[in-house]
Amino acid sequence: MRKFSSIVRATALEILSEPLSLLVLLAALVIAVLAPAFHYHQFGEATRMARDAGFSALLVCGGVLAAFGTLRAFRREIESGTLEMALAHPVSRRGFFLAKTAGAAVAYLVFAAIVLSVSLTIVEGAAVGGRLASASGDIARLWGPCLAAGLGVTVVPLVLGAVLNRFANCRFVLSAFALAALGGAGCAAWTAFRDGLLVLRLLPVALLLVFLSLVVVAAAAAFSVRFPAASSASAVGVVAVLLLPAVGNYCLSDALSGGGTVPWSYVGLAALATAPAVLLFLLLGVFLMDRHDLS
Amino acid sequence: MTDDIIVLTDVRKTFRDFWLRPTVAAVDGLSLTVRRGEVFGLLGPNGSGKSTTIKMILGLLDPTGGALRLFGRSPRSVAARARLGYLPELSYLHPFLTAKETLRYYAGLCGLDRRTAARRTEELLEMVGLADVGGRPVGGFSKGMARRVALAASLIGKPELLVLDEPTSGLDPVSTKEVKTLVKTLAAGGMTILTTSHLLGDAEDICDRVMILNHGKSVAEGCVDELGASLEDFFLAKVGKADDFKLAEFLKG
Numbered sequence: 001m002r003k004f005s006s007i008v009r010a011t012a013l014e015i016l017s018e019p020l021s022l023l024v025l026l027a028a029l030v031i032a033v034l035a036p037a038f039h040y041h042q043f044g045e046a047t048r049m050a051r052d053a054g055f056s057a058l059l060v061c062g063g064v065l066a067a068f069g070t071l072r073a074f075r076r077e078i079e080s081g082t083l084e085m086a087l088a089h090p091v092s093r094r095g096f097f098l099a100k101t102a103g104a105a106v107a108y109l110v111f112a113a114i115v116l117s118v119s120l121t122i123v124e125g126a127a128v129g130g131r132l133a134s135a136s137g138d139i140a141r142l143w144g145p146c147l148a149a150g151l152g153v154t155v156v157p158l159v160l161g162a163v164l165n166r167f168a169n170c171r172f173v174l175s176a177f178a179l180a181a182l183g184g185a186g187c188a189a190w191t192a193f194r195d196g197l198l199v200l201r202l203l204p205v206a207l208l209l210v211f212l213s214l215v216v217v218a219a220a221a222a223f224s225v226r227f228p229a230a231s232s233a234s235a236v237g238v239v240a241v242l243l244l245p246a247v248g249n250y251c252l253s254d255a256l257s258g259g260g261t262v263p264w265s266y267v268g269l270a271a272l273a274t275a276p277a278v279l280l281f282l283l284l285g286v287f288l289m290d291r292h293d294l295s
Numbered sequence: 296m297t298d299d300i301i302v303l304t305d306v307r308k309t310f311r312d313f314w315l316r317p318t319v320a321a322v323d324g325l326s327l328t329v330r331r332g333e334v335f336g337l338l339g340p341n342g343s344g345k346s347t348t349i350k351m352i353l354g355l356l357d358p359t360g361g362a363l364r365l366f367g368r369s370p371r372s373v374a375a376r377a378r379l380g381y382l383p384e385l386s387y388l389h390p391f392l393t394a395k396e397t398l399r400y401y402a403g404l405c406g407l408d409r410r411t412a413a414r415r416t417e418e419l420l421e422m423v424g425l426a427d428v429g430g431r432p433v434g435g436f437s438k439g440m441a442r443r444v445a446l447a448a449s450l451i452g453k454p455e456l457l458v459l460d461e462p463t464s465g466l467d468p469v470s471t472k473e474v475k476t477l478v479k480t481l482a483a484g485g486m487t488i489l490t491t492s493h494l495l496g497d498a499e500d501i502c503d504r505v506m507i508l509n510h511g512k513s514v515a516e517g518c519v520d521e522l523g524a525s526l527e528d529f530f531l532a533k534v535g536k537a538d539d540f541k542l543a544e545f546l547k548g
Contacts, residue, residue, distance in 0.1 A: 006403025010389065010396075017391040081387030085445070088353045088381035089404035089452065090373045171391070171432065293356045 003091055004099045011103025013174070014076075015069040016110065022173045025180060026154055028061035028115045032122055033150025050126040051202065054119025058112060059209050065111050066213040067220050067236045070104035074224035075232070083294055093294070094286045101221040101282065108217055109210070110181060114153075116206045117184035120191040120199060121149045127195075153183035204262040211274040212243055218278045222285035226292060299364075300456050300487050301329040301352055306361035308347050308511075321347040323511040324361070329456075334478065334488040336498040336519075339508035345491040346384065348508070349460050352489070353381055366456075377405070380454035384461040384491075386445035390434025394425055394444050397433055398451055405452035412451075419447035438465045446474070450481075457481060459490040463497055475501055 015021055035053035077083045077100070086096060125148075161176030192199050219239040223232040308322040322344040329335045337345045350356040351363055354370035368375040388397055395416055402412030420426045423443035428436075433444055442465060449457060462478065463471040478501045482488055492498045498505060499519055506516040 002406050002408065003404055006400055010392065010400050013396075014389060014391055081383060081385060082389055084350070084353070084355055084383055085381065085387045085401075085448065086404060087355060088376065088379065088458075089401060090377035090406065091404050092373050169430070
């Protein structure tokens, strides 16, 4: 277990330490925060606009991080020779593969948790701002709370990360990520405090999108064991295209309109449907890892 | 308990291309035995099969033929690899981890608990002279510093067998001397060491027994003391002088 957790921790740290990961996170947060700010195109559905922007960010940016974070972590391990160093220790090849894949999944889940937390705040902020705007007749007040929260979780982590890097020698990207996570946790707590039901309504749909990205993580891990980065990325692209029909789940956010929700039983069924695909890619990865020379 | 730590019997390794056509026979019918407590040197020119042999011993490459036993088991066995440490030719390290995190990562791979891992990390960083920079990411280290971290990582699990692939590669003369002293100290403490080197002087200083490889085959094997000549003369007699470059003719013409 100690070996497994060491690999998971190092892999998650590796992916979250990459500047690319921070860029993808910031892009997702900017989409979640700013897309709904185009208030002349909301057609009176401010909270829905905020909600859909958050889910879009989770789906698109999350997919990019799941695919490229995993792929880069595996290929760098193989191409730089650290895999040789690791496997010269008492770790089985399949154990290493599974732990590294789990580490990539953990990195993705950290990302997803931050984006989802911030999205929840923006949705709640849209509701609060909507009431303010209605009361005052000033539509610009609609996005005040949203933009404040958005700035809090994007600019503040960057600035504080730079300060910590300058004065305490902390790693910039990792510090910024940790601070964004802290901000996300604060946002989630605030939203849950104000409207716990909102969290329970949005979480099921977010989980459906997370399941899709976990399939992408497993596929990227399996392909990158054997094929160079470009070929692996193409193969993952094909998997993503095959998954597109499942992205129909995304339309389930319609079910949230008018206070509706997606039943947890449906989420359970979606998890059951996802499991065989993840398992298939994990088995493929284990097979490729076991059967081939690693040097 | 057997005294034969590594036993290779008629081991062959042929690399193949994408279509499984054989491309090169890197190791061709190699047999060798490394006994407990000795420092064994694999010598040979570039492309002679030294690194391939080491990677087969580590279980990273599967032999095409022959038998290979490490501590009496398959090199793929986790139990066998629990007893070895490995220093690769290039210091492969995760650039984003600090020196301390790197050593704790490899301690974790050896299954050491947190407290033991922390203690061993401090001891080894002290030993390789990097205690002051343990909190810095290794991506910013010089080649020599990275080499020291890799050496410390190879020793974190207190191995019985240490496999060193070109251990002095990229080190300055002072660091080279320190590594040689360290190898002698570890060997004096009973550790078995398998090393490769291009530098015959280094091998002569630290090895008890050497094998000279050329084109994947063993061309000589014996104790360093019994060669009857300097290792360099012996090596050149067995492998041949490197006169393929025709440098003088090129410069004249």
